[in-house]
Structure formats: C-alpha cells, structure tokens
Amino acid sequence: MAVNENKVMTLKDTANLIAKVHKAAANPVAIAPHYDGAKGEYDNLAEWWSLNRDGKVYGVKIPTADYSNDPTGIKIRDNIGLVCEPSTNTVAGRDDYAKLNAFKVVFCNGTIDSEGVFHCTAIEGDTMFKRDGSNGDVWVMVCAGYYSITREGGYKVILYSDSPQAGFKPLPGVKYPDGTLRPALVFSPYAAWCDSSNVPHAYSGKHRTYQFGSHDNGVAYAKKKGSGYSGMTIAELFYLELMFMLKYATQNSQKLGGCSDYWTQYKVAAGETNAKRVVVSKSTADYFVVGSTLNCGTSNDRGQDASHSVFENRVITKIEQIAGSENWAIYVDGEAFTTTTDDYIMAMPWVAGSCDKILGIDGYPVSGKPTSKQPYRIQGIECFIGTYEVLTDIIVNQVKDSDSAGRCELHKCFDARKYSSSLDASHVKLDVELPARTTATNGNWQYSTDWVESTKCPGFLVNQGVGGTSTTGLCDGVYSDPISSPGLRELLCFGYLGNGSIDGVFCRYSNLGLGGFYWACAGRLSGLGVTMA
Numbered sequence: 001m002a003v004n005e006n007k008v009m010t011l012k013d014t015a016n017l018i019a020k021v022h023k024a025a026a027n028p029v030a031i032a033p034h035y036d037g038a039k040g041e042y043d044n045l046a047e048w049w050s051l052n053r054d055g056k057v058y059g060v061k062i063p064t065a066d067y068s069n070d071p072t073g074i075k076i077r078d079n080i081g082l083v084c085e086p087s088t089n090t091v092a093g094r095d096d097y098a099k100l101n102a103f104k105v106v107f108c109n110g111t112i113d114s115e116g117v118f119h120c121t122a123i124e125g126d127t128m129f130k131r132d133g134s135n136g137d138v139w140v141m142v143c144a145g146y147y148s149i150t151r152e153g154g155y156k157v158i159l160y161s162d163s164p165q166a167g168f169k170p171l172p173g174v175k176y177p178d179g180t181l182r183p184a185l186v187f188s189p190y191a192a193w194c195d196s197s198n199v200p201h202a203y204s205g206k207h208r209t210y211q212f213g214s215h216d217n218g219v220a221y222a223k224k225k226g227s228g229y230s231g232m233t234i235a236e237l238f239y240l241e242l243m244f245m246l247k248y249a250t251q252n253s254q255k256l257g258g259c260s261d262y263w264t265q266y267k268v269a270a271g272e273t274n275a276k277r278v279v280v281s282k283s284t285a286d287y288f289v290v291g292s293t294l295n296c297g298t299s300n301d302r303g304q305d306a307s308h309s310v311f312e313n314r315v316i317t318k319i320e321q322i323a324g325s326e327n328w329a330i331y332v333d334g335e336a337f338t339t340t341t342d343d344y345i346m347a348m349p350w351v352a353g354s355c356d357k358i359l360g361i362d363g364y365p366v367s368g369k370p371t372s373k374q375p376y377r378i379q380g381i382e383c384f385i386g387t388y389e390v391l392t393d394i395i396v397n398q399v400k401d402s403d404s405a406g407r408c409e410l411h412k413c414f415d416a417r418k419y420s421s422s423l424d425a426s427h428v429k430l431d432v433e434l435p436a437r438t439t440a441t442n443g444n445w446q447y448s449t450d451w452v453e454s455t456k457c458p459g460f461l462v463n464q465g466v467g468g469t470s471t472t473g474l475c476d477g478v479y480s481d482p483i484s485s486p487g488l489r490e491l492l493c494f495g496y497l498g499n500g501s502i503d504g505v506f507c508r509y510s511n512l513g514l515g516g517f518y519w520a521c522a523g524r525l526s527g528l529g530v531t532m533a
Helices: 011-026 045-051 215-225 234-248 282-287
Strands: 057-063 074-077 106-112 118-123 138-143 146-152 155-161 184-187 277-280 293-297 311-321 328-332 344-348 376-378 381-383 388-402 405-413 427-429 434-438 444-447 450-453 461-464 477-480 487-494 504-510
Touching: 045 184, 057 234, 074 155, 118 138, 155 234, 184 234, 215 388, 234 376, 234 381, 234 388, 234 504, 282 311, 282 328, 388 504, 434 461, 434 477, 461 504
Parallel strands: 477 504
Antiparallel strands: 057 074, 057 155, 106 118, 106 138, 138 184, 146 155, 277 328, 293 311, 293 344, 311 328, 376 381, 388 405, 388 487, 405 427, 405 434, 444 477, 450 461, 487 504
C-alpha cells in the first residue's frame, strides 16, 4: 500500500510534540492568552505564540519570467494538498489553513507605544473586544514567521514557517530597531478613518479618509496618534503578497477579485422627495451590489463636489423592484433626501468592515455578484476596497536620464520615527528600481513580467519588466513617468474602482507627489513602522 506522507507522523513531528508538551508543563499559563487586570493587557503573548509553533514549512514554486509567463504556481513541502476556498457572507469555503499556527489569525484591540511595542487589550471572544472603536483600534495578530525566497530551475521558490529555519529571515517588521524580535505581528484590517483632529483610527463601519492616503499625510497624521504608529509599510504589503501566493499558488490577483471594475455612473430614473431610496431601471439595479457605497449628485465626476450634492458615502441596504412598476429601488442608509432625473448615482469605495460578516478568514461579501466589484479579505485583512493605498516608508525618486530614458529609484526608511518628506540620511537607496521607461512607455500603464526581492529591504518585491498581460507574468500593472515628470513621488498599491485587471496585490502607481491624494486614495495604520531590516 502506498504511504500518504501528509498523514504520517515523522520523527521530527514526534520530537516537536514532545518538546511542546514539556514546554507547556513548564509554563502552563502560556497554554492560553493571559489577561493581567492590573496592567489592562494580555501579558504572555510571546510564550503563547512560541508554545504553538510546530516548525512546518509551507512552500510554493512560481515560474520566473525567463522560464515561463504562466503565473500559476505549485505548492510544495507542507503546503501540498492544502486548500483555501474564498468564503462569503452566506457560504463558508473550505480553508485548511485556518487552524494552522503559521496562518492563525487573532482579531484583537490594542495600542502601539512610542517604542513600537504592541499592547493587546482585548482578544475576539472575550467580553472586551469591540470592532466599532469603543475599545480602540482593531488589529489582526499573527505569528512572527520566517521566510525564504530563492530561484531554482526556472522557479521562484517561496518558503514560510512559524519557526526559525536554516536560510530563513524573519518577516519584515519582526525586528525592533535594536534587533530583538516581536512576539507577534499585528496588521490593521481596515483602511483608516481620521477624526476631526486628523488622528487616524482602524474601526469597522467608518469610511476611509482619503487625505490619509498621501505619503506626507500618512506620516504627519500617524504622528498625531503617537510616535510608534505609521501609515502602511512594506511589512503589511509583503505579508499580503506572501499569503496570497502561498494559499492560492498564483501571482494573478484577478483569481480572487477586488473592487477594480465598479466604475459606471447611472442616471436616476424617477425623482422622489423625502426618500431613502433611489429609483432606477432594472439594468441599473442589476449593476450594483448590496453592502457597497454610493454617491448621488448632479455630476458624474467623482472628483467634483456636485457628485455628492444629494448624498455621499451611503451604504446600499436593499435592492428590490417597485410594486406595480418596471423600475427598481436602491435603498441606502442615513437620512432622507430628494432626487431628480438630473442626478447620477455611482459606486464609491467600500466602508471599513464590509468583510466582517464573511464566514471565513478569506473571501468577499456577496455570493452571486462579480468579485471585481467587491473588496477581498485575506488573513482577516480587508483590502481592495476600491482605492489605492500609500506606502509611507518608501519614496520614489523619478530620474530623467535623457529625453528618451528615465528610471525610478526606490528609497526606504526603516524607522517610522524618522519618516520625512525628503531623502535624508534616514533613507536607504535600494538595490532595485521599478522598470525603466522610454518615450514609448513613459506615462503609460505597463503589465509587469516578474518581481525581484530587494536585498537591502528584505520582503520588498519590486516589479520587473514590461510586456506581461492580465493573465501572464505578474498580471498587474505599474505606472511611472520619470521622463516627463522627474522628482520625488509616493508609491501607491492595490488600485481603484476603474482600473480593471491592472489592479492587484502587485500593482504599483508612481505618479503623485509626496503630498498628493484624491478621492481614490486611502491609508492604513501600521504598528510595524518602528523596525529594522
């Protein structure tokens, strides 16, 4: 009889189990997170995560561009046979990763101190945990894992473990500036909302503050919250990229979706006074998704105030046919309003927490509707809400070398307390750049063919090459214009409502100045900005 190696307990597995039993006996309180009422926080997270380590190695092989343009990978090592199916609000997909320590997700509340240390004040399941901001920011806590990226035989070989392994590096963000290691990593699951003092928060039910979606505001607003906070960093981006490739064995983000094709504006079919609904045709009603967000106004240009002269950022609660009529009604939350047939309705980025009701760790909200109109949650982290998101630890220097050639240098600051709007001594010039530009490609979207990891900034996967497509190579696009617009730029990721297949986890947009933002931007809080390479 053939032996199924995935179901055999090896000598190493046995040794690991014995070690865990002895460790648990020596420190029984670490079997579960322990809340210290005097301190007001959980005080044994390092021991708890350590006790649960199993040392398994999960891998995926993805072809390099010079070997194949196929974005599909092959799962290897302990990743063989594992399945992750997206869930929705009504359908739970199969998820073999959810109970594995390397992929375990813990929702929690907590704060970041001035040294970048996370203080966990509540964990989902205890009575203190809240998603609505009444107990502070919401975070996703995961193990401080280790990874390896090599290139062998025409493949990028990506390995990941919850334990140190020969040749592996800690995930970006695991190291404090002095080189000591965080006991766990925390990620913000939502795009940030800023209060009237421009202090950013990560709560469910809030619409993102698009002004926080610029590099400079991401730096300045986060400092209002505390010196240990920052806007999104490479640590968040790489974790999403790594989990995406490991769990789904592909580079093609379109396999999962994300709100990148929800752009069309429609006229109101019949006006109403003091209503909480918008009357539209059936074809218009079919276009929209319950749970998504609408603007209504006299302009179909989202950049104009008139685009929300009737209402702004209202969540669709119900769509149904009007009795005795061919028209349909789209109901939204909030106060009553008046519409006319001169008004337009249009989708806007989804509200934070739109994925909270998903029956799984990964997935999108609504079954039966295109995933290209919906956000996607991976490892509990809600992203692709219909906005770009800015990296606050990276500055792009667009360099014009000649009238027909330009390039994009990348500069990284490793300590959020030193972030600035200039390329000072705190910024390290990296060893890789975005794809070079010529007059033929400058100022245009180009599909990338591959990525390469920066050696000076481990975990930063930088787009390489042009000439891919929406289904080949990296399957996502990169935009820069160094020939026509040299100078310092912010680096935006993910994409927005109208980009289509250009968007994705590997999308990169280098066009706006360091203070640039507009309605399609967003920022994300980070507790991992105080770090070292």
